[in-house]
Amino acid sequence: MTSKSHHTHLYRSALGGFWHYLNPAAQMGIYWFLFVVVFQRQTPGLNPFLIIVTGITHYLFLNQCAIMGATSVSSREQVLLQIRLEPLLMVAVTYFELVRRLGFTLVIFALYASFMIDWTRWELLFYPLILATLLLAGGCLATISGILAVYMRDLTQIIPLVMRLGLYFSPVIYPITFIPENLVDIYLFNPIACLFTCLQWSIMDVPLPGTAHLVSMGCCILALVVATSWIYGRFAPNVTKAF
Amino acid sequence: MPIISAKDVGLRFVKSYDKTWTARSKLARLAGTLTGRRQPVSYHHVLTDINMEVKDGERVGVIGPNGSGKSTLLRVISKIYSPNSGIMKVEGRLSSLLSLGTGYNNVLTGLENIQMNALLHGMTMKEIERKLPEIIEFADIGEHINKPMKYYSNGMIARLSFSIVLSLSPEILLIDEVFSVGDIAFKRKSEAALHELLDRASIQVIVSHNLDLIANHCNRAIYIEAGRMKMDGRPDEVIKRYEQDYGAAEEKTESS
Numbered sequence: 001m002t003s004k005s006h007h008t009h010l011y012r013s014a015l016g017g018f019w020h021y022l023n024p025a026a027q028m029g030i031y032w033f034l035f036v037v038v039f040q041r042q043t044p045g046l047n048p049f050l051i052i053v054t055g056i057t058h059y060l061f062l063n064q065c066a067i068m069g070a071t072s073v074s075s076r077e078q079v080l081l082q083i084r085l086e087p088l089l090m091v092a093v094t095y096f097e098l099v100r101r102l103g104f105t106l107v108i109f110a111l112y113a114s115f116m117i118d119w120t121r122w123e124l125l126f127y128p129l130i131l132a133t134l135l136l137a138g139g140c141l142a143t144i145s146g147i148l149a150v151y152m153r154d155l156t157q158i159i160p161l162v163m164r165l166g167l168y169f170s171p172v173i174y175p176i177t178f179i180p181e182n183l184v185d186i187y188l189f190n191p192i193a194c195l196f197t198c199l200q201w202s203i204m205d206v207p208l209p210g211t212a213h214l215v216s217m218g219c220c221i222l223a224l225v226v227a228t229s230w231i232y233g234r235f236a237p238n239v240t241k242a243f
Numbered sequence: 244m245p246i247i248s249a250k251d252v253g254l255r256f257v258k259s260y261d262k263t264w265t266a267r268s269k270l271a272r273l274a275g276t277l278t279g280r281r282q283p284v285s286y287h288h289v290l291t292d293i294n295m296e297v298k299d300g301e302r303v304g305v306i307g308p309n310g311s312g313k314s315t316l317l318r319v320i321s322k323i324y325s326p327n328s329g330i331m332k333v334e335g336r337l338s339s340l341l342s343l344g345t346g347y348n349n350v351l352t353g354l355e356n357i358q359m360n361a362l363l364h365g366m367t368m369k370e371i372e373r374k375l376p377e378i379i380e381f382a383d384i385g386e387h388i389n390k391p392m393k394y395y396s397n398g399m400i401a402r403l404s405f406s407i408v409l410s411l412s413p414e415i416l417l418i419d420e421v422f423s424v425g426d427i428a429f430k431r432k433s434e435a436a437l438h439e440l441l442d443r444a445s446i447q448v449i450v451s452h453n454l455d456l457i458a459n460h461c462n463r464a465i466y467i468e469a470g471r472m473k474m475d476g477r478p479d480e481v482i483k484r485y486e487q488d489y490g491a492a493e494e495k496t497e498s499s
Contacts, residue, residue, distance in 0.1 A: 082345040083363050084321045084337075154266070237325045240318075241256055 055172035069142030245335025252329035304457030338413035416444035
């Protein structure tokens, strides 16, 4: 189903699957132009383009999970009213399509990064763990937004705005060293900020967030999983009545 | 052994204007609370106190006027809607044919749509692969099977849907008015195949306005009116009662 859904989204587009690279690439180009060329923000010891590529590649996945997840159940109203299916299946179809896209972009990212990254870094061993956390968070966001958007239609409008704020308030396209030192402690209590700082730490020379921040992020992820399970259990059984 | 059991099942819907959480409705509700004139949420009761037990070998026909809750009852049995009160217990492999052509994607070919639709109906990929030639042969739409579905006529879509449905092997089968589709030749072919499908299922619940079909095919009938079970018994008796109620109403309308 994921494969067919993927095929449908790209049907008759001139560039087909290439759009999955073009869109992130265009965003990376824009941010690089703004931050590096126009504002000339310096990132001592760090490659500014690598920061942007790393951030956008991974953040786009979270962003798409929340945005596309929000329509994953409501757009399949007709099917759910005719055949008994778990709404989670509808979310899963969208989610795995996004995981597939992430896989494509990660291959390109790895090709590019292979020239920029020191592959002997031991911190790189933590990258799979960080990626797994990102995948888990993405799945939870897709499920929550998918179920709740059936009851609160405004969510489809609110989520892109929230995710855009998340992009700017987290070190996705800039390193944590851009943040004034007295604010870093508070800033890293934002779980997305902490996760992306960990991501940068695993790939390049960025300091690892403190234990308190890591514990806080772990608790937030756990809370997200619990919230997802509760929201699904509470709202999914009656989703067909809300159409 | 497959079984359907409903005890005091009730289903209600929040009326559409109270259904979603809009800012306007929330503000109106808040204002109502502050001024002590809060309107309670209004409900539409679709099914009330439904009690029935369908056992192995029973072919139940559900009849009633439009809007009486027949199709909704099938949706509750197939667990598309969870009841607000009472207990609905269903044991056995269930397939519901509530409409033909559900879940199709116009961009995909007929073949791809067969795979998608069969998956939605609970078939495994192995089962689909095994039954694919049979489905394609029965649909008999020739080379169109490899064309996107948007080039299909309504009749061709119905033929394809029906072929998928006929390849299912459920223990409990719920059917809602999806009996005759396609041209005359296909109708004849599909009627025979439908009877074969019906024979394969140990429990059948059929919603239809075709009283002859209910009388000839079913060994039990349920008459529903305004969401309540008005009568449950032998098809000839139930149909007679239904015709008395609604035949009289029709005659009254005609004479006025």
